[in-house]
Every structure is written in structure tokens, then in C-alpha cells.
Amino acid sequence: xxxxxxxxxxxxxxxxxxxxxxxxxxxxxxxxxxxxxxxxxxxxxxxxxxxxxxxxxxxxxxxxxxxxxxxxxxxxxxxxxxxxxxxxxxxxxxxxxxxxxxxxxxxxxxxxxxxxxxxxxxxxxxxxxxxxxxxxxxxxxxxxxxxxxxxxxxxxxxxxxxxxxxxxxxxxxxxxxxxxxxxxxxxxxxxxxxxxxxxxxxxxxxxxxxxxxxxxxxxxxxxxxxxxxxxxxxxxxxxxxxxxxxxxxxxxxxxxxxxxxxxxxxxxxxxxxxxxxxxxxxxxxx
Amino acid sequence: xxxxxxxxxxxxxxxxxxxxxxxxxxxxxxxxxxxxxxxxxxxxxxxxxxxxxxxxxxxxxxxxxxxxxxxxxxxxxxxxxxxxxxxxxxxxxxxxxxxxxxxxxxxxxxxxxxxxxxxxxxxxxxxxxxxxxxxxxxxxxxxxxxxxxxxxxxxxxxxxxxxxxxxxxxxxxxxxxxxxxxxxxxxxxxxxxxxxxxxxxxxxxxxxxxxxxxxxxxxxxxxxxxxxxxxxxxxxxxxxxxxxxxxxxxxxxxxxxxxxxxxxxxxxxxxxxxxxxxxxxxxxxx
Numbered sequence: 001x002x003x004x005x006x007x008x009x010x011x012x013x014x015x016x017x018x019x020x021x022x023x024x025x026x027x028x029x030x031x032x033x034x035x036x037x038x039x040x041x042x043x044x045x046x047x048x049x050x051x052x053x054x055x056x057x058x059x060x061x062x063x064x065x066x067x068x069x070x071x072x073x074x075x076x077x078x079x080x081x082x083x084x085x086x087x088x089x090x091x092x093x094x095x096x097x098x099x100x101x102x103x104x105x106x107x108x109x110x111x112x113x114x115x116x117x118x119x120x121x122x123x124x125x126x127x128x129x130x131x132x133x134x135x136x137x138x139x140x141x142x143x144x145x146x147x148x149x150x151x152x153x154x155x156x157x158x159x160x161x162x163x164x165x166x167x168x169x170x171x172x173x174x175x176x177x178x179x180x181x182x183x184x185x186x187x188x189x190x191x192x193x194x195x196x197x198x199x200x201x202x203x204x205x206x207x208x209x210x211x212x213x214x215x216x217x218x219x220x221x222x223x224x225x226x227x228x229x230x231x232x233x234x235x236x237x238x239x240x241x242x243x244x245x246x247x248x249x250x251x252x253x254x255x256x257x258x259x260x261x262x263x264x265x266x267x268x269x270x271x272x273x274x275x276x277x278x279x280x281x282x283x284x285x286x
Numbered sequence: 287x288x289x290x291x292x293x294x295x296x297x298x299x300x301x302x303x304x305x306x307x308x309x310x311x312x313x314x315x316x317x318x319x320x321x322x323x324x325x326x327x328x329x330x331x332x333x334x335x336x337x338x339x340x341x342x343x344x345x346x347x348x349x350x351x352x353x354x355x356x357x358x359x360x361x362x363x364x365x366x367x368x369x370x371x372x373x374x375x376x377x378x379x380x381x382x383x384x385x386x387x388x389x390x391x392x393x394x395x396x397x398x399x400x401x402x403x404x405x406x407x408x409x410x411x412x413x414x415x416x417x418x419x420x421x422x423x424x425x426x427x428x429x430x431x432x433x434x435x436x437x438x439x440x441x442x443x444x445x446x447x448x449x450x451x452x453x454x455x456x457x458x459x460x461x462x463x464x465x466x467x468x469x470x471x472x473x474x475x476x477x478x479x480x481x482x483x484x485x486x487x488x489x490x491x492x493x494x495x496x497x498x499x500x501x502x503x504x505x506x507x508x509x510x511x512x513x514x515x516x517x518x519x520x521x522x523x524x525x526x527x528x529x530x531x532x533x534x535x536x537x538x539x540x541x542x543x544x545x546x547x548x549x550x551x552x553x554x555x556x557x558x559x560x561x562x563x564x565x566x567x568x569x570x571x572x
Contacts, residue, residue, distance in 0.1 A: 006457060107402045110421065110455035116393045135396065136456070143457040169396035170422070171292060171429040 002078050002089045006097075006144050009051070009090050013145060021048035025147035025174075027138055030054040030091075031071040031192035032080050035182040039151040040084045042179050051145050052081050054091040059104050060133030071195050090145070097140065106132075112139045112170075114162045118254055122158045122247060122267055123278065134159055135166050142174050149175045153182075155189055157267055157280040161254055181279070183209065189279045201273040204240040208268050211236050211246070212281040215266050219283045224259045229266075242271035251282060262286075288364050288375045292383075292430050295337070295376050299431060307334035311433035311460075313424055316340040316377075317357040317478035318366050321468040325437040326370045328465050337431050338367050340377040345390050346419030357481055376431070383426065392418075398425045398456075400448045404540055408444045408533060408553055409564065420445055421452050428460050435461045439468075441475055443553055443566040447540055467565070469495065475565045487559040490526040494554050497522050497532070498567040501552050505569045510545045515552075528557035537568060548572075 003009050016023060024047030026039045036052075043050045054077050061067035074091055081089045094104075102108055112135040118124075119131045142150065152160045160178050167176055182190045187209035188202060197205060211233045218232055226248045233246050249256060251265035262284035269278045289295050302309060310333030312325045322338075329336045340363050347353035360377055367375045380390075388394055398421040404410075405417045428436065438446045446464050453462055468476045473495035474488060483491060497519045504518055512534045519532050535542060537551035548570035555564045 010459075106399060109401055110452045111399045111401075112456070113392060113397045113399050115395055115397075140455075140457045143459060146459065166396045169426075170398070171426045173296070173429060173432065 001087065002091060004090075004092055004096065006092065009088060009144055012088060013051075016049050017146075022148040023047055023145065024050045025141060025145045025150045026050065026052045027141050027150065027152070028052060028054055028077075029056045029070065029192065030077045031073050031195070032077045033182075033190045033192065033194075035153055035155060035190040037080065037084060038182050039153060039179050040081070040086060042177065043149070043151050044085055046177070047147075047149055049087045050085070051088040051090055051147065052077075052086050053141050053145070054078075054089060055097065055137065055141075057097075057133060057137040058094050059098070059109075059136060060130050062127055062129065065127070066193075071192055090141075097137070110136075112136045112166065114166055115169075118158070118162050118165055121249075121254060122245060123269060124158065126244065131159070131162050135162065138163055139166065139170075139172075142172055147174055149177055151177045151179060153180075154178055154280065155181045155191065155278070157251075157265060158254065161252065187213070189277075191277065193275055193277065196275040197273055201275065204238070205272045205275075205277055207236045207238075207241055207272075208270055208277055208279040209281075211268060212266050212279055215248070216281050216283055219260050219264075224261070226256075226258055226260055229260060233268075240272060242274075244269040244271065244276070287373065288377060290376075290378055290382065292378065295374060295430055298374060299337075302335050303432075308434045309333055309431065310336045311427060311431045311436045312336065312338045313427050313436065313438070314338060314340055314363075315342045315356065315478065316363045317359050317481070318363045319468075319476045319478065321439055321441060321476040323366065323370060324468050325439060325465050326367070326372060328463065329435070329437050330371055332463070333433075333435055335373045336371070337374040337376055337433065338363075338372050339427050339431070340364075340375060341383065341423065341427075343383075343419060343423040344380050345384070345395075345422060346416050348413055348415065351413070352479075357478055376427075383423070395422075398422045398452065400452055401455075404444070404448050404451055407535075407540060408531060409555060410444065412530065417445070417448050421448065424449055425452065425456075425458075428458055433460055435463050437463045437465060439466075440464055440566065441467045441477065441564070443537075443551060444540065447538065450538075473499070475563075477563065479561055479563065482561040483559055487561065490524070491558045491561075491563055493522045493524075493527055493558075494556055494563055494565040495567075497554060498552050498565055501534070502567050502569055505546050505550075510547070512542075512544055512546055515546060519554075526558060528560075530555040530557065530562070 024043035026043050028036050056070050078089050111132050113132050114135050124131050164176050188205055215229050246268045248266050251263050264283040267280040310329035312329050314322050342356050364375050397418050399418050400421050410417050450462050501515050532554045534552050537549050550569040553566040
């Protein structure tokens with residue numbers, strides 16, 4: 001069932017609650033791929049009813065980012081969701097979410113702002129305001145759907161940490177479930193932004209997962225010094241790669257470390273053909 | 287029933303929900319007076335179960351404000367609540383609300399930030415960060431108690447406007463009920479901070495309600511020019527009064543006006559004996 005209005009979603013949810021059903025929410029920006037489908041499948045396993053939101057959220061894009069050209073494929077997304085047995089696809093307009101005619105700034109709208117310590121690094125360093133936009137829209141979706149569980153991908157690792165922190169700090173009664181990264185056979189992490197890449201670009205993009213895997217292998221072989229681990233990346237990089245960051249941090253607090261350990265995550269962001277790609281790996285799977 | 291732990295409150299609320307009871311929340315900082323009691327009575331009328339939170343919220347006090355000396359009278363508060371038939375008094379510690387050992391800043395905690403336009407005036411102009419602290423704690427209390435309705439006093443008019451705005455902007459499934467200001471027979475608006483005043487100070491404090499009533503009377507007689515209405519205040523003020531602001535604004539958007547109308551609120555903040563007092567009046571009761 002495709003719904004565009006907040007009130008319609010609330011009505012449906014209210015009925016489910018009365019009947020004692022649990023609800024899972026999978027928040028997406030659409031352009032669904034197998035990564036999203038893995039979240040949906042997990043939600044179907046764990047909850048009686050599943051809501052997938054499809055909303056390209058304007059307030060999480062910076063002025064020079066790809067909001068306008070971000071892929072929008074609602075018809076295909078809805079079909080995929082139907083095939084997976086999703087109960088509601090919630091696809092509101094920006095006006096439905098933020099009010100007609102509102103300027104979308106913190107001058108006129110209430111924002112949910114994650115802590116600077118978690119924001120002022122990795123993607124947050126270049127994407128100013130991005131995580132305020134993410135937390136605000138996720139908070140809104142939580143209030144609209146009131147899910148028992150919400151499903152996020154490890155692919156956006158900083159986002160997942162920040163969402164968990166928001167849920168804890170604001171006592172939000174939602175359980176956050178994180179699902180593993182889904183990759184092409186080549187190793188390339190699935191992303192809606194992969195659509196921007198040429199065939200050659202996709203090959204150049206494999207460097208991200210190769211760098212991460214190599215660091216993980218080095219760690220398994222006993223190298224724990226973070227500087228040394230970072231150094232191993234450079235031989236992989238060519239003039240096709242515009243590295244934005246490579247960081248080795250605590251996987252839950254995003255604190256810097258001198259020595260890697262089993263609570264460590266390695267994160268990379270790199271532009272290929274001017275497409276900004278991100279990927280990450282835990283040094284120890286749990 | 288006096289509870290200190292978030293989980294205890296959640297458990298009790300869950301039981302009520304299952305039994306189909308509605309819940310009302312009255313958020314307070316304790317030091318309860320007849321103003322708070324009017325909120326509690328209203329909540330008892332409109333909801334099956336009533337929760338009163340008593341929490342002097344550190345993050346809404348500035349460094350030079352009265353957090354340490356703010357009156358704390360939990361025993362008397364609990365007794366009053368029992369007499370009124372309150373079901374839960376929720377009195378957490380700061381550590382319970384914000385985590386043990388957390389520094390209480392937006393460097394380490396997620397904040398809910400109301401829009402600058404609503405904050406950067408009236409009390410928000412001098413109380414930097416105050417309304418971020420208020421919105422954050424109210425958001426947390428909403429998530430902990432998940433009330434059907436929450437009750438706020440008109441006395442803190444800017445706060446009430448900002449809370450309504452937060453609820454709307456973040457799609458929070460709580461109905462906000464605003465209750466009228468309760469006054470002493472003299473006209474003095476009730477406030478926990480009145481305890482700081484001497485008998486003489488209480489007399490000097492009457493100037494606030496007199497200025498407001500006089501402006502309302504002038505409006506009723508046909509004066510609508512905002513500058514002219516403000517001018518009428520000055521004859522009331524003596525060297526005992528340190529006026530912080532006198533504003534005449536739209537009661538819902540807090541926009542400035544040149545001409546007062548039936549959607550207008552008059553707000554005053556003034557120090558008497560160095561105690562900061564606030565009061566307000568609608569030009570037209572609705």
C-alpha cells in the first residue's frame with residue numbers, strides 16, 4: 001500500500017496497534033537495491049508489519065550536493081516492496097514532511113542535533129549540517145510510524161552510530177537494528193550513488209573495499225598500530241581516486257585510537273569520477 | 287507512587303497501555319504551587335492516569351543562573367501530588383536522565399533545538415541555550431512517558447509556543463494542553479521563584495501584572511498602536527524595577543506587530559530584588 005500522507009500512515013498504524021501487531025520501519029531515500037532489500041527482509045523476519053519510507057530528505061543535503069539529481073525511482077521501489085511483502089510504502093512530499101512554504105532552515109524549524117563529537121569527523125566534516133538533517137527526519141519518521149524496531153545499514157556507519165546515540169540520549173522507545181553491508185560479487189558496496197559510475201569507474205571504485213580488506217588482513221596478522229595500518233592504503237590509490245578520509249576509530253564512540261583492537265572500525269570515503277563513495281569494515285566481526 | 291528510574295516508569299506505562307488507559311503528563315521542576323496544581327487537576331479531568339515529573343533540569347540553566355539554589359521540595363511535592371490523586375511522581379536524578387559522568391553539552395549529547403526565530407527574543411535572548419535544554423528534556427520525557435496529553439502553563443508563554451512548535455515540527459504524537467496563569471489575589475502570577483522575594487519585593491512585583499492589565503485595558507478602549515501601548519508601561523516603573531523586556535507579539539508565531547489585534551500577547555520580564563520574574567496576558571481571551 002503506497003501512502004503519501006502522514007495522517008493515513010498514523011491511521012493504519014493505530015489499527016495495527018489495537019490488533020497487537022509489532023511494526024518495523026526501514027527508512028530509505030528510495031532507489032532501492034539489494035542492500036535495502038536485506039533490511040526489508042530482516043524487518044519482515046522480526047516484525048508483524050513493515051513500513052518502508054521513501055523520502056529524499058532535502059535538509060540532509062548541502063547546497064552543492066546532489067539533492068536534485070539523486071535517483072528517484074518510486075514506481076520500481078514500490079514494486080520491489082510489494083514483492084517483499086512490505087505493508088506500507090510511505091512516500092511523502094517535502095511539503096508534507098516540513099509544511100507548505102516553510103523555509104527549510106533552523107531559523108524556522110525545530111532540529112534534532114547530534115553531538116558535535118560524533119558529527120565533526122568523517123562524513124560530517126565535509127557534509128555540514130548533514131547529520132542534523134538525518135536525525136531530524138529519522139526522529140520525525142519514528143514519531144509518525146512509532147515502530148518497535150527500525151533497520152539501518154552498516155554501510156552508513158557514522159549515521160548508524162549517530163542514530164543509536166540519538167535513540168539513547170532522547171530515550172526514544174525504538175530498537176535500532178543494524179544490518180551488514182551488501183556487496184557486489186566484485187566487493188563493491190551497494191549504493192544508490194553507484195548509478196552515477198561508468199563501468200570503468202566501478203572498477204576503480206573497488207579500491208575502497210580492497211583497502212579496507214587489506215587493513216583487516218594486516219590487523220589479523222598482528223599489526224595494530226593505526227598509523228602503520230593507514231599507510232598500507234596508499235599503494236592502492238591512483239590519480240583516479242580522490243581520497244576524502246581513511247579513519248580507524250572506536251566502532252561505537254568514534255574515538256580515535258593509537259592501537260587497533262576488536263572494537264575498531266575502518267572507514268573510507270573517496271571520490272571516483274567525482275562520485276562520493278563510502279565504505280567501512282569492522283576489524284572483528286561480532 | 288514515587289519513581290526515580292526511567293525503566294520503572296516505562297514498565298508502569300506499558301501496563302496502563304495494555305489496559306487501555308490514557309495518560310497525561312505534567313512536566314515540572316517541582317516546588318509545586320497552585321499553578322502546577324491547576325495543571326494536575328486539568329490532567330486528572332482529561333486522562334485516566336496522570337504522571338507528574340519533578341526534575342530540575344540542569345541543561346536549561348545558564349552558568350550564572352540559579353540551578354543550585356532553585357527550590358527543591360520533593361517531599362512536599364510528593365504529598366501534594368498524592369492528595370491530587372497523581373498516579374506517578376517521576377523524580378529522576380540528572381545522572382538517570384543524562385547518563386553517569388556525561389558532560390552536559392552538545393559536544394557529547396543529542397539536543398533538540400527549537401528554531402532561532404522563536405528563541406532569539408524574549409527570555410531566549412538573555413537565557414542562551416535555555417530553550418534547547420527545555421525542548422531536549424521535554425522530548426525525553428515525552429519518549430519516556432509516551433503520554434496522550436501533556437499540560438503546560440501559559441505563565442511560560444514563550445516555552446509553551448516553542449513546545450507546540452516542536453511537537454508540530456517533529457510530528458510528536460502528544461496533544462499539548464495549555465492552562466491559564468494562576469495568580470495570587472493581589473494579581474501576582476504564581477512562580478516557584480516568588481519564594482526568593484521579601485514581602486516588600488512581592489508588592490513591587492505587582493507592577494508586572496499591573497502593566498499588562500493596563501495595556502489590555504488600553505487595547506479594549508481602542509488603542510492598537512504597539513509603540514503607544516508600550517509607552518503606557520513606564521509610569522509604573524521605579525528604581526525597584528529592572529525591566530528586561532516588554533514585548534507585544536503574535537501569540538502563536540511570536541512575530542512583531544505594529545498594530546495589536548485579537549491574536550496578540552503582551553509579555554514582560556523584570557527583575558525585582560534581583561529575582562527575574564515573567565508574566566504575560568492575551569489581549570483577547572479565547
